[in-house]
Amino acid sequence: NAGVTQTPKFQVLKTGQSMTLQCAQDMNHNSMYWYRQDPGMGLRLIYYSASEGTTDKGEVPNGYNVSRLNKREFSLRLESAAPSQTSVYFCASTAGKKETQYFGPGTRLLVL
């Protein structure tokens, strides 16, 4: 089991460029999440997907879109990147009633 995987690990973008962050899990989990982590701000939820075919906004959804492609994959898209989106992005997944979240290794994004 690879657990939760994320690609790419690092990315540098110019303001206005677009990109998609990929996340996949092989644990047959129902729910998946996207967080961003900034110094002093902790983990902030961007979007989540309670099950395949559903997505919901989290705390900081502006400037992002998501797609739950299938049960395994949940992607995060930045349509027009801004410097304020410089951050470390984490994907997580959960299964079952207790829904303990398991995290991927993160994508480090720098927007110039």
Next chain:
Amino acid sequence: GQQLNQSPQSMFIQEGEDVSMNCTSSSIFNTWLWYKQEPGEGPVLLIALYKAGELTSNGRLTAQFGITRKDSFLNISASIPSDVGIYFCAGRWNAGNNRKLIWGLGTSLAVNP
């Protein structure tokens, strides 16, 4: 958004010392989770608590679900250099379709060998 009050914000201790940190909330939870994050990595689950008063251990780590449901504590005994990292608490009220965790801002732990 809502956040948990996690303290202390940082700690610098000598190897072998015991460590205590805690999280408090203005709301009651029925799940408390403790995670550790090392540099360049994602958070890793250490201990999960699901019942008020529950006391659970994972090696040298012990966590407790506060009886009021509004707090949780994590203790590390006999610290070692590999305990270095940021420790996060997270809580949730499991009701209906709620899937969201509320997170603390973390306790940064440094251990002097």
